[in-house]
Amino acid sequence: MSPDIAFLLVLAATLAWMAIPFVPALLELLRPQDASPLNAVGQDSGQLTYFATSFAERMKSEGMLGTSVPPRLTDGSNVVVHNMVSPVAASRVPIADVVVLADDTPLPAGLHVLRECLARRTFHGGANSSYRAVLGQRDVQLAEGSSVLRWIHANGRLTAAPGTRLLGRATSDREILLDVDVQFDRLDAPMVRVGGGGTLETPILPVSAYMPFVPTKAVALAPGYWRVEGDLEIPPDTSVAGSIIVRGKVVVGEGARVEGSIKAHDTMHIKSRAVVIGALSARGRIVIEDGARLSGPVISESSIIVGASVIGVANKRTTVTAPRVQLRSGATVYGAVMSADGGETLK
Amino acid sequence: MIITLANIGLWICIAVLAVYTLRHYFFTLNRLFGTHRQPYVDVVQADWPLLTVFVPAHNEGRVIRDSLDALLSVDYPVDKLRIVPIDDRSQDDTRPIMEEYAELYPDRIFPFLRDDGIPGKAAALAEAMSDVEGEIYMVFDADYIPGPRLLKQLTAPFFDAEVGAVMGRVVPLNVNKSLLTRLLDLERAGGYQVDQQARMNLRLIPQYGGTVGGVRRIALEQIGGWRIDSLAEDTDLTVRLVMNGWDVVYQNRSECYEEVPETWDMRIRQIKRWAKGHNQTLVRYVAAMISNRRSLPWWQVVDGVLLLGVFLVPLVLLMGWICTITLFYAGYPPQWGRLTVLAISSFNTVGNFAAFFQVATASRLDGSRERNRMLPFLLLGFLVSTFSVARASLSRASWLRGRPVEWQKTERYRTTRATKRPGTGGQGNVS
Numbered sequence: 001m002s003p004d005i006a007f008l009l010v011l012a013a014t015l016a017w018m019a020i021p022f023v024p025a026l027l028e029l030l031r032p033q034d035a036s037p038l039n040a041v042g043q044d045s046g047q048l049t050y051f052a053t054s055f056a057e058r059m060k061s062e063g064m065l066g067t068s069v070p071p072r073l074t075d076g077s078n079v080v081v082h083n084m085v086s087p088v089a090a091s092r093v094p095i096a097d098v099v100v101l102a103d104d105t106p107l108p109a110g111l112h113v114l115r116e117c118l119a120r121r122t123f124h125g126g127a128n129s130s131y132r133a134v135l136g137q138r139d140v141q142l143a144e145g146s147s148v149l150r151w152i153h154a155n156g157r158l159t160a161a162p163g164t165r166l167l168g169r170a171t172s173d174r175e176i177l178l179d180v181d182v183q184f185d186r187l188d189a190p191m192v193r194v195g196g197g198g199t200l201e202t203p204i205l206p207v208s209a210y211m212p213f214v215p216t217k218a219v220a221l222a223p224g225y226w227r228v229e230g231d232l233e234i235p236p237d238t239s240v241a242g243s244i245i246v247r248g249k250v251v252v253g254e255g256a257r258v259e260g261s262i263k264a265h266d267t268m269h270i271k272s273r274a275v276v277i278g279a280l281s282a283r284g285r286i287v288i289e290d291g292a293r294l295s296g297p298v299i300s301e302s303s304i305i306v307g308a309s310v311i312g313v314a315n316k317r318t319t320v321t322a323p324r325v326q327l328r329s330g331a332t333v334y335g336a337v338m339s340a341d342g343g344e345t346l347k
Numbered sequence: 348m349i350i351t352l353a354n355i356g357l358w359i360c361i362a363v364l365a366v367y368t369l370r371h372y373f374f375t376l377n378r379l380f381g382t383h384r385q386p387y388v389d390v391v392q393a394d395w396p397l398l399t400v401f402v403p404a405h406n407e408g409r410v411i412r413d414s415l416d417a418l419l420s421v422d423y424p425v426d427k428l429r430i431v432p433i434d435d436r437s438q439d440d441t442r443p444i445m446e447e448y449a450e451l452y453p454d455r456i457f458p459f460l461r462d463d464g465i466p467g468k469a470a471a472l473a474e475a476m477s478d479v480e481g482e483i484y485m486v487f488d489a490d491y492i493p494g495p496r497l498l499k500q501l502t503a504p505f506f507d508a509e510v511g512a513v514m515g516r517v518v519p520l521n522v523n524k525s526l527l528t529r530l531l532d533l534e535r536a537g538g539y540q541v542d543q544q545a546r547m548n549l550r551l552i553p554q555y556g557g558t559v560g561g562v563r564r565i566a567l568e569q570i571g572g573w574r575i576d577s578l579a580e581d582t583d584l585t586v587r588l589v590m591n592g593w594d595v596v597y598q599n600r601s602e603c604y605e606e607v608p609e610t611w612d613m614r615i616r617q618i619k620r621w622a623k624g625h626n627q628t629l630v631r632y633v634a635a636m637i638s639n640r641r642s643l644p645w646w647q648v649v650d651g652v653l654l655l656g657v658f659l660v661p662l663v664l665l666m667g668w669i670c671t672i673t674l675f676y677a678g679y680p681p682q683w684g685r686l687t688v689l690a691i692s693s694f695n696t697v698g699n700f701a702a703f704f705q706v707a708t709a710s711r712l713d714g715s716r717e718r719n720r721m722l723p724f725l726l727l728g729f730l731v732s733t734f735s736v737a738r739a740s741l742s743r744a745s746w747l748r749g750r751p752v753e754w755q756k757t758e759r760y761r762t763t764r765a766t767k768r769p770g771t772g773g774q775g776n777v778s
Binding site for chain 2: 033034281295
């Protein structure tokens with residue numbers, strides 16, 4: 001074989017080898033399989049009641065809110081009606097149908113519902129039951145050991161007994177009352193409260209009632225914004241005006257008041273009776289002691305522990321968000337509690 | 348002499364390219380195996396601050412209605428939101444459209460109309476911002492269509508007192524128009540899903556992109572406002588904020604649709620403009636960044652310098668190729684022969700394909716694997732970008748300072764409405 005022919009053969013083989021990836025590329029170009037805009041602008045993110053609202057609209061259009069309940073949905077799914085006349089029997093076999101609770105009759109214990117439940121009146125769940133999703137048109141009461149796998153929404157009050165697991169979204173138009181030992185992911189209601197006891201609501205005194213405090217190591221970042229190198233401890237019963245960015249740990253002393261937001265590169269500790277009229281954010285853990293009062297939001301990249309304190313205001317809802325959130329008995333949050341890796345309530 | 352220079356030049360090029368290659372791979376591996384950092388994405392309830400949204404426009408009659416309609420449909424509290432479309436001496440029907448909307452929504456839309464002064468987006472923004480209130484300023488280009496939750500998502504990071512600017516993700520809308528739009532779709536995915544988010548994860552410097560993002564008013568004022576003499580006022584702003592102690596945050600879940608260029612001519616002009624603007628910023632700030640008088644963490648300094656120099660990489664790549672060819676045809680083996688051959692092979696294979704790896708990873712993370720079939724065609728986009736950016740980097744405009752700029756626009760292609768006006772009923776169709 002002459003060198004020229006050998007060269008051409010090697011060249012052709014190389015080009016052919018290089019062309020292999022272009023075959024699927026050309027096919028995709030000529031007959032596109034995946035050429036629509038990325039479905040990125042989601043409607044459900046940020047609106048925790050999205051699925052509940054969609055389900056409610058569907059139930060309405062399917063006639064599930066009328067005087068007689070149709071036996072099946074338009075997609076062929078069967079509907080089981082639970083009421084005083086024909087209650088759902090206790091069974092170990094999971095229910096694969098949509099359940100409509102027509103009256104206040106409690107569900108039996110140990111029930112496992114693989115589809116959505118629609119409660120037209122107050123929902124009384126049985127102990128140790130699991131539900132895929134629950135929509136309550138009035139109050140919803142989950143008994144001990146219950147699990148909700150996707151979402152739950154109550155147009156009235158949502159209460160969860162000890163041992164309840166609220167996976168996914170739990171929302172209420174009125175309030176969410178959690179007992180201790182409840183696990184949750186995302187909660188949203190005008191008020192979320194843990195335990196039956198009250199919450200110590202620290203009165204917010206006028207600024208003149210506090211001794212002014214200016215951090216000695218603070219550098220003005222902009223008008224009303226201070227940056228502090230290292231750690232910062234705000235002394236008890238003093239007040240700070242302005243937002244503070246701390247490149248270390250922050251302790252807000254007992255009864256201190258901050259009129260602005262606080263950012264910590266490390267952990268943050270809000271002591272008893274402290275008041276923060278602003279947001280808290282920290283890369284480390286945030287601990288909020290009993291009797292503290294915050295307007296929020298409270299954001300941590302690690303974890304948040306909320307004692308018997310108040311976060312948010314009744315007419316100005318806020319958010320507590322961290323990978324891990326612990327709400328202790330007496331904690332009150334006006335708004336949302338978001339825990340990506342799981343939250344829990346404790347004594 | 349030439350051989351020595353070529354040798355030295357080659358090693359410099361290889362060193363620079365090796366650093367950027369490692370950066371690409373590091374970012375990509377971070378996105379594949381690292382922790383996804385998005386601390387603000389779950390802030391859904393808050394006492395939202397007063398927000399002003401600016402929509403700078405110059406001859407945007409084809410698209411501005413969609414943008415205004417989308418902004419009117421967002422879930423941000425009406426009493427906390429002001430929409431300020433800015434018309435800078437348009438010759439089409441942009442201004443009448445703005446006036447029509449202002450009449451229909453007098454409490455929500457407040458047009459800012461310019462007939463004189465220095466032209467250009469930065470100058471228009473600077474003038475409009477001096478005229479309005481608000482704690483947070485957000486900017487959307489006129490062809491952008493924000494989703495209903497976007498403003499809250501982009502505002503949430505500002506509850507962190509250290510955040511000076513926020514950037515959302517840009518998603519191409521006209522993907523299926525041509526080969527170019529499909530390639531740009533891939534490039535955008537790589538740039539946002541991997542590059543920006545990795546910098547967010549690693550606490551480096553995510554870049555504010557001048558649109559689909561916002562800035563804290565007080566931070567903007569503290570750093571001296573918008574620079575009107577920069578072709579890349581967004582990069583300029585990013586660097587100044589970071590050097591003054593503010594954080595720039597990227598929100599990957601805050602997505603917004605945009606139109607990407609559909610013709611190569613437009614694409615080349617766009618990328619040349621970016622290159623010139625970026626290089627201007629490099630000249631302005633690289634020394635200050637390295638001297639680090641503001642005590643930035645060292646990793647932010649390194650990332651900042653690499654970010655500023657990113658549009659010089661194609662030039663370095665071309666220089667590396669020229670040095671290689673020169674040495675080869677001059678018949679001289681390079682110094683440290685085998686090592687050099689290995690280095691050249693590395694940057695021509697592994698190095699050049701780092702960006703492809705990044706794009707492929709982005710598509711995978713987006714859950715759209717079929718798009719990855721188009722990856723081989725990225726070679727075309729890569730070559731066009733390399734030569735265009737290198738050419739732009741060699742132009743005088745890349746290194747000029749203190750010259751006010753004019754409107755630099757990308758042509759709009761939309762022919763039908765993408766959204767419906769709020770209150771007119773029906774779901775908007777995305778054309």
